[in-house]
Amino acid sequence: MAALLKKSLLHPVLRNNGVARLQFVRLAGYWNKDWKPGPYPKTDAERIAAAKKYGMLPQDYEPYPDDGLGYGDYPKLPLISNDMKDPLYNWDMPDLKRNYGEPIHTQYDAYVEERLSNARIQYTPMYMLSRFLGIMGAFLAVHLLFEYNDWYLKHPWTPPQLLKEGKTHYTFEPLD
Amino acid sequence: MTVDKYLYQKISFFLINFMLVIGFTGVFLSLSGVSIFIEWFLGGSSMNFSLIFLFDSISCFFLSVVLCISANVVWYSKSYMATDPNANRFILLVVGFITSMAILIISPNILSILLGWDGLGLISYGLVIYYPSSKSSSAGMITVLSNRVGDVCILLSIGWFMSVGDFNFSIWALLSNTDFSIWVSFLVMLAAMTKSAQIPFSAWLPAAMAAPTPVSALVHSSTLVTAGVYLLIRFSFILGESCSAFLMFISIMTMFMSGVVAIFEYDFKKIIALSTLSQLGMMMFAISLGLFEVAFFHLLTHALFKALLFLCAGILIHGVGNTQDIRSFGSLSLNFPLVTVCMNLANLSLCGVPFLAGFYSKDLIVELACQYSWGIFILLMMFVCLSLTVLYSVRLTYLSFVSAYGGGSLVSVCETDYSLLAPVVILSFTSLMSGPVLSWLSFSCPTLIFLPTFLKWGALFFVVSSVVIMVSLQRLVYFYMWGTVKKFSGLMWFLPWLTGQWLTLNTLKNADQFLKIYDQGWLEFYSSKGISMGANSMSLFSLKFQHNSLKIHFLVFLVWLFMCLIYIL
Numbered sequence: 001m002a003a004l005l006k007k008s009l010l011h012p013v014l015r016n017n018g019v020a021r022l023q024f025v026r027l028a029g030y031w032n033k034d035w036k037p038g039p040y041p042k043t044d045a046e047r048i049a050a051a052k053k054y055g056m057l058p059q060d061y062e063p064y065p066d067d068g069l070g071y072g073d074y075p076k077l078p079l080i081s082n083d084m085k086d087p088l089y090n091w092d093m094p095d096l097k098r099n100y101g102e103p104i105h106t107q108y109d110a111y112v113e114e115r116l117s118n119a120r121i122q123y124t125p126m127y128m129l130s131r132f133l134g135i136m137g138a139f140l141a142v143h144l145l146f147e148y149n150d151w152y153l154k155h156p157w158t159p160p161q162l163l164k165e166g167k168t169h170y171t172f173e174p175l176d
Numbered sequence: 177m178t179v180d181k182y183l184y185q186k187i188s189f190f191l192i193n194f195m196l197v198i199g200f201t202g203v204f205l206s207l208s209g210v211s212i213f214i215e216w217f218l219g220g221s222s223m224n225f226s227l228i229f230l231f232d233s234i235s236c237f238f239l240s241v242v243l244c245i246s247a248n249v250v251w252y253s254k255s256y257m258a259t260d261p262n263a264n265r266f267i268l269l270v271v272g273f274i275t276s277m278a279i280l281i282i283s284p285n286i287l288s289i290l291l292g293w294d295g296l297g298l299i300s301y302g303l304v305i306y307y308p309s310s311k312s313s314s315a316g317m318i319t320v321l322s323n324r325v326g327d328v329c330i331l332l333s334i335g336w337f338m339s340v341g342d343f344n345f346s347i348w349a350l351l352s353n354t355d356f357s358i359w360v361s362f363l364v365m366l367a368a369m370t371k372s373a374q375i376p377f378s379a380w381l382p383a384a385m386a387a388p389t390p391v392s393a394l395v396h397s398s399t400l401v402t403a404g405v406y407l408l409i410r411f412s413f414i415l416g417e418s419c420s421a422f423l424m425f426i427s428i429m430t431m432f433m434s435g436v437v438a439i440f441e442y443d444f445k446k447i448i449a450l451s452t453l454s455q456l457g458m459m460m461f462a463i464s465l466g467l468f469e470v471a472f473f474h475l476l477t478h479a480l481f482k483a484l485l486f487l488c489a490g491i492l493i494h495g496v497g498n499t500q501d502i503r504s505f506g507s508l509s510l511n512f513p514l515v516t517v518c519m520n521l522a523n524l525s526l527c528g529v530p531f532l533a534g535f536y537s538k539d540l541i542v543e544l545a546c547q548y549s550w551g552i553f554i555l556l557m558m559f560v561c562l563s564l565t566v567l568y569s570v571r572l573t574y575l576s577f578v579s580a581y582g583g584g585s586l587v588s589v590c591e592t593d594y595s596l597l598a599p600v601v602i603l604s605f606t607s608l609m610s611g612p613v614l615s616w617l618s619f620s621c622p623t624l625i626f627l628p629t630f631l632k633w634g635a636l637f638f639v640v641s642s643v644v645i646m647v648s649l650q651r652l653v654y655f656y657m658w659g660t661v662k663k664f665s666g667l668m669w670f671l672p673w674l675t676g677q678w679l680t681l682n683t684l685k686n687a688d689q690f691l692k693i694y695d696q697g698w699l700e701f702y703s704s705k706g707i708s709m710g711a712n713s714m715s716l717f718s719l720k721f722q723h724n725s726l727k728i729h730f731l732v733f734l735v736w737l738f739m740c741l742i743y744i745l
Binding site: 123 | 310313314317375425429432546550551552553554555557631663664669670671673674677678680681684688689692693
């Protein structure tokens, strides 16, 4: 067991050129109470203070409505998915297309590069669904039309061997 | 850089030797009609565990073909991945993949098939996301989630098999009257459809071409995608009439869709991926007709010439500067003569040209389908799909080797690396011989098929006419016409968007609301946080009586303990 552990930690292939692959200590950077947004700003002074806290201009700052499903004083930012952001801009973190200290949307993790996108699409969802189902449905309809109307390919058959006088006729019944 | 300089060669050599042993074992088992069960048994009284491996002609032939392709791909990867810094991770993943595939092939019951099945899905995800880009990550996500649907179906069917008594398909195949519920048939069929990328699960296969080319040759042409077909061949007793009819329609539509999309596609590897999709549809079509042995035969021959096609594609892509757009290719036959020969051989096999591998398997399916009495629509669609296969194959060959050169620098456009060429040549010979040899081994008696003349010549007529049509079209028109058809086909009949973004968008939005209101809201209030707040308030209440005295604290504890003992006793 010790030998196995030693091999798994020190073997060159698994060490990835000096960086140990197997990590037994997890990163303890959980979300904590210091990151909790403040209460919904009611006065102008609170709004200005909240905008300053999030690094935004007061005229750009707008919180989510306080209807019970809001986010306190967290700003309601425009939802721009990562694939729509300019790839040539000089981002602080180019792979994430983010700048340091920039407030991110509440749904940011769903709209990263590999996940959802709210880019403008060429066709509406209903157009795409209707075209796909229409084509499949049309082929299905033609298929069922041919199958249930007996429009089969008829192969040449030998004539049926019917009962005839003077000729031996076999019925192939099983013996009782 | 690998740890051992000869690591790839050692692995390739081991796989070749293993392939020869398994191959000769398969020939012996096929000729003698014997199956070998190797069982490890643990227990004896009330709990029994057993691990069984099945070696019969089917598993040995399939395993030997997989090992042959794997050995050539590993040898090819030695040069293809030579400059990659993560080559160690690559070879570990490939070896893990081959192991999972071997477990799937030699498993006699659905439980151990699940081990190999899940292993294939997981490792193929690791291989697709091999390159660190967002495109690979997205492709890997769609691959693993599509395969996961199939995993869930197999898990559900395991529960069903538990209720009927036995997991082993070899036992069920011996019984003459197996009456399974339509639900378990549907589940197994759905699992096979997800793995073999039938409609509506077709979006992941072209997306998975983000993986390195050796991975595409091994995984996405001959092993992972054929696991679904293999599952249905092994569980052939489970398919009832309604599931077969459903599968027939789906497989025909998959063939048609992939053929049409491949004609309008410009990515080299995606065209070959769509070609794989088309042939998988052909295999599923054969299964829906009840031609399980013929489907297996086509599976083996297809695996060999498709892997060859991918390896040739890798050499060409390397040579023209790592671009996959076929508009940048052209006149490559002058610089890549050997690769041209091998690729044309693979393409002609794919088209079903007489006496090559594809002719033996594909033409047999076509002729047997003509012999059955099916609606004319099915037969017509089958011939149309044959034509589509020829159309996109000829287009690929024309744009790669015949048309004017459309690329950039000609510095590295030549054949120099023998580590890349040798596997291609070996697979070419293997693919050439596989057709007749496997047909002699698989079918003890030759199948005599009597058809009217026009049906007998139908396949060949469609092949030849499609070649003429596509060559004429390439010279006359460059597909600027049919804008709507081109857009519809170019977006793969909207399947990637419909089965990807559209399905997940509303679900994720609702899930976010659910998370906020229930998971982080009321459930927290009533369960975890509520209980901790209640316990907190009770302990604060009891502290008021204790007046910070340790003596009273321990006395209270003793009183509580005494009351518990009274209750128990």
